[in-house]
Amino acid sequence: MTLNRNVKIAAVVAFLAIVFIAVPAVISASGRFDLYYTLTSVALLSIASAGVWLTFYIGRINIGQGAYALMGGYISAILVMNHGWSFWLALPVAGLFCAAASVLIGLPILRLRGVYFAMVTLVLTEVARLLALALPITNGAKGIVSIPLPGALSVFGVTLIPDFASLQNSRLAFYLLAVTLMVVCFAVMYRLVNSRIGKLCQSLQQNEELASSIGVNIAYLRVIAYAVSSFFGGVSGAIFAAISQSIYPSSFTVTDSVNFMLNCFLGGLGYVFGPMLGTLVLYFGWDLLFQTGQFQLLIYSGLMIVLMLVLPNGLLSLAEMTRKKG
Amino acid sequence: MEQVIANGLYLGAQYALIALGLTLIFALMNVLNFAHGQMYVLGGFITYTVYGQLGLPFVVALLASGATLAVIGALMEKFLFRTVIRRSHREESTMLLAAATAFFFDAVILLLFGEKQRGVPKIVKGVFNDAGIIMPYDRLVVGALAIVFIAAFVLYMQYSRVGRAMRALAQDRVAAQLMGVRVDRYSMIGFAMGAMLAGVVGGLLVTITGVNSGIGGPISIKAFLMVMIGGAGVVGGAIAGGLILGMMESVGLTVLREYGDVTYLVIFAALMVFLSIRPNGLMGKPWG
Numbered sequence: 001m002t003l004n005r006n007v008k009i010a011a012v013v014a015f016l017a018i019v020f021i022a023v024p025a026v027i028s029a030s031g032r033f034d035l036y037y038t039l040t041s042v043a044l045l046s047i048a049s050a051g052v053w054l055t056f057y058i059g060r061i062n063i064g065q066g067a068y069a070l071m072g073g074y075i076s077a078i079l080v081m082n083h084g085w086s087f088w089l090a091l092p093v094a095g096l097f098c099a100a101a102s103v104l105i106g107l108p109i110l111r112l113r114g115v116y117f118a119m120v121t122l123v124l125t126e127v128a129r130l131l132a133l134a135l136p137i138t139n140g141a142k143g144i145v146s147i148p149l150p151g152a153l154s155v156f157g158v159t160l161i162p163d164f165a166s167l168q169n170s171r172l173a174f175y176l177l178a179v180t181l182m183v184v185c186f187a188v189m190y191r192l193v194n195s196r197i198g199k200l201c202q203s204l205q206q207n208e209e210l211a212s213s214i215g216v217n218i219a220y221l222r223v224i225a226y227a228v229s230s231f232f233g234g235v236s237g238a239i240f241a242a243i244s245q246s247i248y249p250s251s252f253t254v255t256d257s258v259n260f261m262l263n264c265f266l267g268g269l270g271y272v273f274g275p276m277l278g279t280l281v282l283y284f285g286w287d288l289l290f291q292t293g294q295f296q297l298l299i300y301s302g303l304m305i306v307l308m309l310v311l312p313n314g315l316l317s318l319a320e321m322t323r324k325k326g
Numbered sequence: 327m328e329q330v331i332a333n334g335l336y337l338g339a340q341y342a343l344i345a346l347g348l349t350l351i352f353a354l355m356n357v358l359n360f361a362h363g364q365m366y367v368l369g370g371f372i373t374y375t376v377y378g379q380l381g382l383p384f385v386v387a388l389l390a391s392g393a394t395l396a397v398i399g400a401l402m403e404k405f406l407f408r409t410v411i412r413r414s415h416r417e418e419s420t421m422l423l424a425a426a427t428a429f430f431f432d433a434v435i436l437l438l439f440g441e442k443q444r445g446v447p448k449i450v451k452g453v454f455n456d457a458g459i460i461m462p463y464d465r466l467v468v469g470a471l472a473i474v475f476i477a478a479f480v481l482y483m484q485y486s487r488v489g490r491a492m493r494a495l496a497q498d499r500v501a502a503q504l505m506g507v508r509v510d511r512y513s514m515i516g517f518a519m520g521a522m523l524a525g526v527v528g529g530l531l532v533t534i535t536g537v538n539s540g541i542g543g544p545i546s547i548k549a550f551l552m553v554m555i556g557g558a559g560v561v562g563g564a565i566a567g568g569l570i571l572g573m574m575e576s577v578g579l580t581v582l583r584e585y586g587d588v589t590y591l592v593i594f595a596a597l598m599v600f601l602s603i604r605p606n607g608l609m610g611k612p613w614g
Contacts (some may be wrong), residue, residue: 025448061418065574109603115358115558116610118421119550123594126547130591140531254543258425265422270415298437301429308423312414 019179040243042283043178044236049187049275051232051262054189056269057198058225060110060206065233066257068098069128072234073241073251077144078137087150088161091238098234098271099227106226110219113208125257126207132249142299143248150177150242174243181239182276185232190272192228201225266307268314277315328458334576335569336465340531342568344545345552346561347523353496353559355517356417357407360424364431364523365543369395369528370438370537375462377533378446384533391529392522396490399521402427403514428542445536462589469528475526476565483561492516494561551597557610566608 048065051284055062079090109120112172114320132138148165182202192198200221203211212218241247263282285303289296311317351359351502359365369391375389410423450463459562483489491512503509528537552571556563571593578589601607 052507056418061421105598110441112601112605115352116554116601116605116607118358119554120598122547122550123554123597127591127594127598130588130594134588134591254547262422262425265419269418274559294437297429297433301426304426305423305430308419308426309406309409309413312410312419313416 016183019183020176024175033169033171036175037243038283038287039134040171040175040178041240042280043175043182044239045260045263045283046276046279047178047182048233048236049260049267050185050189051229051281052260053264053267053269053272053275054192054201054232055230057193057205058201058222058263059208060113060222060226060227061115061118061261062226063118063254063257063261064123064124065229065260066125066254067121068102068230069237069240069256070128070132070249070252071101072098072123073247074132074138074144075234076238077241077247078146081144082137086153087148087242088153091235091242094238095231095235098237099231102227102230103223106223106230107219110222110226122254122257125252125254129249129253131220138249141249142249143246144241145246147241147245147247149245174239178239180205181235186273186276193272197221197224209237209276262304266304266315267314271314271316272288274314274316281315327435329460329572330576330580332459332461334573336461336469336572337435337576338569338572339469339476340527340568341548341552341572342565343472343527343530344549345556345564345568346476347550349556349559349561349564350492350523351517351520352553353401354492354513355407355411355420356423358550359520360421360546361428361431361542362524362549363542364428364435365395365398365524366528366531366545367435367537367539367542368398368431369525370532371435371528372525373529373532374439374444374537375448378444379395383448385436388526388529391525393526395525396518396522400514400518401515403522407517408510410514428546432539432542435542439539441539443536443538444532446533449533451519455464464533466614468534471530472527479523480487480561480565488512488515550578551593554597554601554607557607560607560609563607563609565614 023039027033033137038266048069052065075094075097076087076090079085079093080087085093105124109117109124112120133140138144149170150161152159152163162173164173193201200211200216203216204218204221208218237252237278240251244251261281263278264275265278266282267276267278286296286300292299307315344362347365348359348362351357351362372394373384373387375387376390377384386603406423406427407420410416410420448462450465450467452463454461454463454466472508483493483562484603491502492515493514494505494507495509499509531537546575552567553564554567555566555570556565571596574593574596575589578592582589582592
């Protein structure tokens with residue numbers, strides 16, 4: 001990359017200032033408090049999409065993120081409701097459970113490639129939905145409702161996070177939580193991609209046999225990448241369940257899984273921050289088109305096709321094109 | 327039990343025809359056509375309009391469904407997929423395009439035909455009832471037609487000039503091009519044929535199950551299942567996958583009835599185990 005260190009730091013600081021200071025300030029000034037919910041959703045969806053992006057990075061098309069988001073949501077909901085756990089403990093446990101499950105599922109299915117992997121993960125989303133309908137603990141189609149808001153988190157008597165239910169504006173609290181996690185998630189992703197493991201993952205994307213022949217442990221690497229990906233999916237699903245205070249088998253479906261994938265495509269598969277941009281554009285685009293009523297889906301999908309024709313390598317490839325020309 | 331097998335065969339013939347179109351497009355272009363189910367729905371609605379609303383003969387309606395979808399398929403290949411494949415760094419990008427066209431078709435179908443469940447008058451009246459099998463005559467006719475179409479398709483792919491060119495293309499695109507096969511032209515014909523098959527099945531099945539705008543996605547998933555069972559990009563695999571899925575569904579619905587609605591859960595679980603043992607399906611080429 002041609003960007004030097006100072007520019008990068010300035011960009012990060014500017015981004016943090018925007019999401020943590022400017023956005024809340026603008027929202028409280030304009031009184032559009034509903035935007036908090038939209039932006040929180042964008043942040044959470046981009047976390048899940050970041051997971052999908054990571055599986056793209058090892059050369060797999062993942063249409064199964066909805067399964068892990070659903071799983072994470074149910075795990076945290078069950079832990080909070082049936083076992084009286086604190087949300088702050090249930091959240092990482094839900095993520096870790098999804099990661100562990102994805103190791104078990106991933107060991108056999110990561111041997112598949114190309115469309116086979118894509119289709120089997122698509123099926124996985126359906127399996128998760130049907131399981132949620134069939135298992136007794138998930139309460140079938142009725143789902144789990146009236147999950148309490150996250151309580152206070154204190155370490156050694158110091159309250160780090162106040163009880164969400166006692167806050168006047170729990171939307172702001174959820175926004176800050178989601179955005180913080182998003183920043184952490186993308187920092188981890190950036191670090192991962194620019195590390196030794198990241199380079200190795202890229203070698204998987206290009207040619208697994210070749211990578212294997214020069215001593216890369218491909219089976220281990222792809223399971224790790226898939227587990228990290230599923231962890232992100234589970235965490236985002238768990239927070240979604242906490243925000244909506246409910247989870248149903250239809251909370252995350254095949255459409256969501258496909259959307260996670262589309263977010264990555266739209267932002268650009270070659271760019272770490274692609275999923276974030278893609279999610280923002282797709283989610284806001286969908287919201288803005290709401291006024292067009294019955295033509296919403298038509299215009300949305302039409303625009304998506306046009307965008308694909310003009311910029312098949314994602315929105316962020318635009319920056320690269322201008323840089324090359326200039 | 328005879329009844330279950332008869333139902334399975336009937337379902338399997340329909341499914342095989344759906345899977346054939348999907349696998350053809352995949353074999354030629356390496357594109358996973360997410361919009362296949364939507365094409366099926368569109369075919370169903372065209373038959374509904376021509377046969378059910380305008381009252382023209384069923385054959386005309388079926389032809390209209392096939393022809394319309396063939397044109398749509400050809401246009402999609404020429405103006406959308408070909409462009410994206412040429413411009414994109416990664417060939418997975420066609421998946422976004424396919425998903426976007428699926429959404430687009432969904433929107434168009436919803437706007438043109440509404441969200442109601444639609445059906446048409448029976449094409450043949452009466453019920454076949456013999457040897458312990460009860461099967462309405464229209465199902466028999468539709469099943470037989472499906473088998474005729476499958477046979478015609480296989481023969482066409484095997485013996486015609488176009489079919490030979492397409493098989494060469496599926497085997498090795500570059501080599502086919504070097505041998506003088508007009509790759510662009512046959513890709514377009516292949517895409518059109520795949521879309522046409524989806525439209526024809528839609529037209530056939532609207533006479534039995536009716537059609538509504540929401541079933542496109544589920545049909546696509548079923549088609550993916552069949553293709554995975556049989557192996558992507560192989561004609562024989564698609565037929566085998568279709569028959570196997572039809573049979574499993576028919577048997578599952580009978581055997582697992584007392585456990586509630588778990589047939590598809592069992593099928594999915596079995597499929598994942600099967601694929602971890604045989605990643606390319608029954609007869610798929612390695613790594614699709």
